[in-house]
Amino acid sequence: MSPIKDFIVSYEAPNEKGFISQGDTIAGTVTFTLTKETELKVLVVKVKGNARVHWTEGTGDRRKSRTAHRRYLKLKEYLVPENDKGTALPKGANCFKFRFTIPQEDMPSSFKGLHGRIVYMLEAKMSRSWRPSSVVQKELKFVSKSLLHPGSVMCPQSGSVEKDKGEVQMSATVNMKVCSPGDTLTVVAKIRNSSSKKLKPKVSLQQRIVYRAEACTDVSDLRLYKMEGDTITSGSEETFSCQVKIPGDANCTIQNCEILSVEHYVKVYLDISFAIDPEVKFPLVVIHSSLAALQSGQAVGPYPAGAFGAPTYTDFPPPAFPPGPYPVLAGPGAYGYPAPDPSQHANMTSGYNNQWPQPAAPYGFSNAAPPPFQQGTEPPPYMSLFSPPQDDLGRTGSDYKN
Template sequence: MADNIKNFSVEYNPINKSDVFTSGDYITGRITLELTKECKIESLCVKLKGKAEVKWTEHYGRTTVTYHKKEKYFSVKQFFIQEGQGKNIVDKGCHVYPFTFQVPTDDLPSSFRGKFGKILYTLEANLSRSMRMDSKAKTPFTFINKRNHHPGLMTPQQSTIDQKMKLFTSGEVAMDVNIPQTGFHQGEGMKVVASIQNKSSRDIKPKFCLYQKNSYFAKGKRKVETNDILKEVGEVIPHSAGQTVTRIITIPPTTCMSILNCNIIKAEYRLRVYLDVKYASDPEIKFNIVILPALEGSYVEQPPAYFGSEAFPNFYTTTDSFPQNPAYTGPSAPPPPYMSYGAYPSLTGFDGKT
């Protein structure tokens, strides 16, 4: 029996240039349903959902163990058609059902993607008909937590190291490094001042590396993933010489923000300042860095909120369902009545994003 649904989709309207939402924002959009003939529908609804999920496998000899955990934040539902409310016959043609939700005002983690987990916010539409599989449509949106609640963001950091050279290098090197604060916004410059004393027998180079450390937690285990964000190299410092090196390291605007308020995913950053010494162990200093959202008014292109199935092959399906949290049944505005192309011939004002 041929399906009479030609198109079923859900879209939302961006509210800013960066196409991101934050706590308390209203998200508006529409479900589009196009039918090739008249159809009886049992129910039609849309959900606003937020969740985190991690999954990875480890091998112990011939045994493979899967580590998997979910953290659910909210699930808010609006119905356009409900079972038991009349005959629910929808005419042939294209029908548009507008909706409005308010993003919960809780302290939610920002959208995130990594090799072994994700934090995902979505709009999901579901259409039920008798004797048929449900039709589903889903679109993700990017959520950014803009609350600067991390302690010590403006605290300067300073550290020193003094190391004797061994094996093929003699003498010693010393380094004193300071940065003006702990928290930096996307796109902001980080001033690094390093006072270096090279009392060794070799020339040395100061190097700088900003890297991301992602941690995933499930079943009492932790999985760690590290990624270099940027690397920079300073000028050579001759042996038996001293120099103060000042470097402005710009946080890439598309760098994912620190995730410190999720129980199963942590996204942390380190600044590593080290001295490249040939044939010797490199002296190094590390600082914890917190990446904050871009300052208001600056345009930052955010990384996509959804990264497909490559991190979870053959794992995600469109049948995931989460119980509705009663705490979130109130904030969303009641949905307006649906529109059809017959009643509203011009819908060019819609600029939804899939």
């Protein structure tokens, strides 16, 4: 029977929402009870971040599996240094404190989807000679700051389209391009129908998840919201407006993962019977609600790496670009964890450490701005607000080698 009882890893969340981000400190404890004096080869605590996608395609003999994996984070701290001869720990309750600082690196947010996931995990592992290792884990909610574009929340987007040499014209505007789950967008479209057909304005909020592996892709499209306006008869002009609410459980945008991406856009289009529907797409960046204050342009400052606890080392190369602005966090001593007592075991820290451009217009369409709807009033000009998409992207626990 194992002498190890009540093996638990716990940590103090750095904020009331319970998530972690670049620059945050994770401070916690590993506790367990020994029913007798026990020799350990090593006791180590790790923070790991992994992305993994997997799906199958084809049928029968042509059925194939597609799999890809990326590691974004691995930090570890030795609570009992590795020793093949073993380190004796006393009978009774044992408690070890640890502290990590999440590096200022470009890492994607946590995500779970049908064919892939991005998972960040806190793990404690205890090894004894000639015995199976004991492992406990706790999943971490990671929210990336990599998508922050301070001051761009209320930047409106505009676009226009026409069909059949100007017989049908539409210009549309959405009041923001960066939003959070629960936010409400305002969409306004001006339509001029000089054709002989009736048409109906419609708006939809779309989500697209793209999984990538082995030079193949698997795409999942989901409509999150849809609304339609009144029919516009031949020879008339109308203005259609509506409110589009981002669902509270919507996934956040992911643009910085090589094997998995999440994108959102608002599509404004005209439903015309027996014809190709003219449309305008507006890309959205959905960020975690807790980052809204930073996104709105509040003062922030660079966060110096390594300002907390023992130094952390990483096997990852430094980023090819300077880290973005992050809020200045509290100094050493936060969370009430003093420096390790010299009488305790030495804790050695080591570590391993889109946008949607306007598509080419279908046959019979033009993306040029339409003529004025009425004397002296021009529709909003088309604005190219986003750069081309970045085709960037977890198995946890025993799925990966330690």
